[in-house]
Amino acid sequence: MPEQHAATPSAPTREKILLVRLGEITLKGMNRHKFEQQVIRNMKHRLKDLGHFSILQSHSRIWLEPDPATSPEGFSDDDQVDQVINRIKDVFGVVSISPVWRFSGGIEAIETMAVDYVGQLLSDGRKRTFKVESRRGLKSFPFQSPEISERIGGLLFERFSSQLTVQVKNPDFILYVEVREKNYLYSSIIKAHRGLPVGTSGHGLLLLSGGIDSPVAGYLMASRGMMLDAMYFHAYPFTSDQAREKVVELARLIARYAGRIRLHVVNFTEIQITLRDFCPPEMMTIVMRRMMMRIADRFAGQNQLKALITGESLGQVASQTLEALVTTDQISTRPVFRPLIGLDKDDTVSIARRIGTFETSILPYEDCCTVFVAKHPKTHPSLADALEAEKDLDIEALVTQGLAAIETEIITPRYDDCPQDGAL
Amino acid sequence: MALIYLDHSATTWPSEATIADYARDLHQVAANPASLHRLGQQAARLVQDSKASLARSLGCQTSEVILTSGGSESINMGLKGTVAANPKRGRTIVTLAGEHAATRETLSYLHRQGYIIRTVAIQSNGQVDLGQLEAAIDEDTVMLTLLLVNNETGVVQPLDEIVSIRNRKRPRAAIHVDGVQACGKIPVHFDQMGIELFSGSGHKFGAPKGIGFLLVKKGLSIQPLIHGGGQQSGLRGGTENAPLAASMARSLKCSVATLDSRLLQCHALRDRLLSELQSLGVSYVQISPGAAVPHILNLAFPGLRGETLQHALEEDDIYVSTGSACSSHKKGPSEVLRAMGIPVPTAECSIRISLSDSNTEADMVLAAQSIAQACQKYRR
Numbered sequence: 082m083p084e085q086h087a088a089t090p091s092a093p094t095r096e097k098i099l100l101v102r103l104g105e106i107t108l109k110g111m112n113r114h115k116f117e118q119q120v121i122r123n124m125k126h127r128l129k130d131l132g133h134f135s136i137l138q139s140h141s142r143i144w145l146e147p148d149p150a151t152s153p154e155g156f157s158d159d160d161q162v163d164q165v166i167n168r169i170k171d172v173f174g175v176v177s178i179s180p181v182w183r184f185s186g187g188i189e190a191i192e193t194m195a196v197d198y199v200g201q202l203l204s205d206g207r208k209r210t211f212k213v214e215s216r217r218g219l220k221s222f223p224f225q226s227p228e229i230s231e232r233i234g235g236l237l238f239e240r241f242s243s244q245l246t247v248q249v250k251n252p253d254f255i256l257y258v259e260v261r262e263k264n265y266l267y268s269s270i271i272k273a274h275r276g277l278p279v280g281t282s283g284h285g286l287l288l289l290s291g292g293i294d295s296p297v298a299g300y301l302m303a304s305r306g307m308m309l310d311a312m313y314f315h316a317y318p319f320t321s322d323q324a325r326e327k328v329v330e331l332a333r334l335i336a337r338y339a340g341r342i343r344l345h346v347v348n349f350t351e352i353q354i355t356l357r358d359f360c361p362p363e364m365m366t367i368v369m370r371r372m373m374m375r376i377a378d379r380f381a382g383q384n385q386l387k388a389l390i391t392g393e394s395l396g397q398v399a400s401q402t403l404e405a406l407v408t409t410d411q412i413s414t415r416p417v418f419r420p421l422i423g424l425d426k427d428d429t430v431s432i433a434r435r436i437g438t439f440e441t442s443i444l445p446y447e448d449c450c451t452v453f454v455a456k457h458p459k460t461h462p463s464l465a466d467a468l469e470a471e472k473d474l475d476i477e478a479l480v481t482q483g484l485a486a487i488e489t490e491i492i493t494p495r496y497d498d499c500p501q502d503g504a505l
Numbered sequence: 506m507a508l509i510y511l512d513h514s515a516t517t518w519p520s521e522a523t524i525a526d527y528a529r530d531l532h533q534v535a536a537n538p539a540s541l542h543r544l545g546q547q548a549a550r551l552v553q554d555s556k557a558s559l560a561r562s563l564g565c566q567t568s569e570v571i572l573t574s575g576g577s578e579s580i581n582m583g584l585k586g587t588v589a590a591n592p593k594r595g596r597t598i599v600t601l602a603g604e605h606a607a608t609r610e611t612l613s614y615l616h617r618q619g620y621i622i623r624t625v626a627i628q629s630n631g632q633v634d635l636g637q638l639e640a641a642i643d644e645d646t647v648m649l650t651l652l653l654v655n656n657e658t659g660v661v662q663p664l665d666e667i668v669s670i671r672n673r674k675r676p677r678a679a680i681h682v683d684g685v686q687a688c689g690k691i692p693v694h695f696d697q698m699g700i701e702l703f704s705g706s707g708h709k710f711g712a713p714k715g716i717g718f719l720l721v722k723k724g725l726s727i728q729p730l731i732h733g734g735g736q737q738s739g740l741r742g743g744t745e746n747a748p749l750a751a752s753m754a755r756s757l758k759c760s761v762a763t764l765d766s767r768l769l770q771c772h773a774l775r776d777r778l779l780s781e782l783q784s785l786g787v788s789y790v791q792i793s794p795g796a797a798v799p800h801i802l803n804l805a806f807p808g809l810r811g812e813t814l815q816h817a818l819e820e821d822d823i824y825v826s827t828g829s830a831c832s833s834h835k836k837g838p839s840e841v842l843r844a845m846g847i848p849v850p851t852a853e854c855s856i857r858i859s860l861s862d863s864n865t866e867a868d869m870v871l872a873a874q875s876i877a878q879a880c881q882k883y884r885r
Contacts (some may be wrong), residue, residue, distance in 0.1 A: 222715030318813050318814075318817040318820065319810075321816055322816075353880070357885065461770070
């Protein structure tokens with residue numbers, strides 16, 4: 082038996098730390114290490130203004146605690162724990178997080194800690210159902226997993242008989258006991274967003290409008306590990322500065338998951354006026370989208386962005402029929418990812434609600450796509466139709482004009498626990 | 506080019522004198538009017554003097570003035586407080602189409618509480634259809650509420666006829682008038698109007714934001730919206746803001762004293778703007794009828810969305826509204842324009858220009874030129 086599991090006469094000490102579980106990354110082969118290091122880098126980046134933390138990876142897990150040199154007992158208060166969880170639950174690659182008690186000692190230490198832990202859990206006086214699940218990673222430990230569960234469960238039931246009832250199926254809480262080089266106790270498992278860590282799947286350019294779809298598309302591509310830049314086409318005075326602010330806010334909300342985003346705002350007004358003056362109204366939307374795609378594609382090429390991302394969904398509106406998508410797709414020299422292409426609008430809305438972009442997306446400011454919408458836009462345009470509609474345009478001059486009028490903003494995430502701007 | 510502010514119906518800019526007087530009162534009258542010490546009594550006296558001044562400006566008794574936080578609170582209290590205090594008078598509230606959101610939303614709340622809301626149509630000139638109004642009022646009508654001067658079109662409702670219909674058909678029904686856009690802009694004499702409730706808001710006539718009033722006819726039962734320390738005869742809890750009350754009273758007094766000259770000036774400004782637009786060859790639809798108040802002018806420029814024109818003018822430092830400031834964040838054409846039967850494409854191309862005596866004829870010339878340029882560049 083290792084020394085730390087020998088019976089200890091005095092009360093054992095414990096550290097409050099966080100257990101972070103990784104998901105799909107653990108299925109990776111030789112390059113798994115690269116993914117794990119990236120998720121740790123992303124976590125550290127999120128936490129950098131909250132202090133120094135030790136983040137250690139072991140098997141498919143990460144142990145996170147305040148710097149042991151300054152905080153040997155782990156997290157000192159629950160608010161700090163909540164703050165850290167709030168930051169790292171949105172790091173892609175993380176599957177779940179548990180606040181954990183870590184301590185040394187044998188079965189007696191586990192018993193003492195379990196009573197203490199559950200005592201705190203029951204301090205509100207409410208009755209609860211429970212069970213104990215144990216896992217013995219340290220095979221030299223003298224009790225097998227079922228024995229640990231039985232012993233701890235019996236003890237808790239005896240100590241808290243007025244409040245606790247054993248229930249195997251769907252109990253109010255499960256007390257997890259893990260015996261490894263040290264012992265671990267926890268009862269809550271907070272789900273995170275899974276996926277792959279941002280930074281492991283290249284860098285794409287998201288065409289971000291003020292609607293519901295494009296922020297969700299950005300979120301979904303970031304969840305596959307893609308870093309994001311975003312491009313917004315601003316057409317003041319056809320669209321208001323509030324519409325632009327809304328897009329900035331949406332980018333900020335996506336940055337919570339995707340990390341820092343460079344938002345490139347293209348001044349599209351003069352281009353839009355030219356399109357209005359030279360294109361048939363029923364082809365306006367298609368021609369406009371093709372123009373946006375040209376500017377985005379050229380910009381992506383100049384900035385080493387390997388793919389374009391849009392929030393299009395097949396058949397959702399006139400400009401998203403298969404024929405319309407073919408005419409816009411033809412413009413791009415790089416892959417165009419459309420992660421919503423097969424989703425029902427309700428599904429997109431439910432993701433938007435879950436990631437917190439919905440309420441901002443539905444603010445009623447016009448975006449430039451809706452300003453000159455024809456009463457009866459052409460829903461099944463051919464490439465020939467598009468070329469015919471563009472025949473009077475000096476395409477190259479318009480693209481150059483668009484690229485020359487780009488303002489870039491660096492958008493960083495804003496956390497609820499840490500308001501970053503505001504005059505008050 | 507200097508800033509040209511043509512959005513005075515959204516809010517007015519307090520004058521230098523108003524700001525100076527208010528700042529002085531903030532320094533000197535900081536005590537709680539409910540405190541029994543000398544400083545408290547000084548503040549209480551300022552509140553009372555302010556109410557007395559408001560009463561003189563509005564043609565009512567001092568005891569009929571309740572200070573509130575602004576127009577929305579006044580309207581909420583006027584409607585909710587009256588129906589709650591008079592449950593035996595009936596369950597039906599009659600209103601007009603195209604009311605301000607503060608009234609619409611309050612009535613929508615009361616509808617959810619079980620009251621019947623009957624909305625009477627307005628005609629293409631923006632005024633109520635008096636025949637329909639007469640038909641809408643019955644024995645169950647507890648009150649009638651209407652916007653005296655429409656905030657988007659400037660249309661004035663024929664209050665005398667409305668009051669006489671009420672007197673004939675249901676004298677027990679109280680009339681609430683939303684006078685937010687009327688106060689200080691047209692003559693208001695509460696006693697002579699024959700109504701029971703009148704709501705006003707200080708920042709629409711030069712006072713700072715955060716203060717308004719509700720006039721309640723003596724003898725009408727009303728319940729408070731805000732319960733508290735028994736202030737204002739128990740009708741509106743919360744420490745009275747003596748400096749704000751004084752500022753509102755001074756602003757209203759000044760507005761009333763200069764009313765005739767300001768009306769003339771706004772007429773001249775409105776005419777000048779329209780004649781400039783005509784001479785520049787700009788086509789427009791005048792939604793505000795000629796009989797509307799002169800300080801509110803609703804114009805549509807078909808082919809150019811109101812929002813686009815608003816932002817284009819902003820580039821020249823000229824500020825106007827699309828619809829009312831309180832509902833311009835809602836998508837879709839204005840309720841009142843739809844109620845007047847204005848076609849949606851026209852309504853979407855409308856802007857509201859609201860004037861004050863701080864505007865000049867030169868402002869009108871520049872605004873017309875800016876509108877003409879925007880039409881040339883952005884109109885479809």
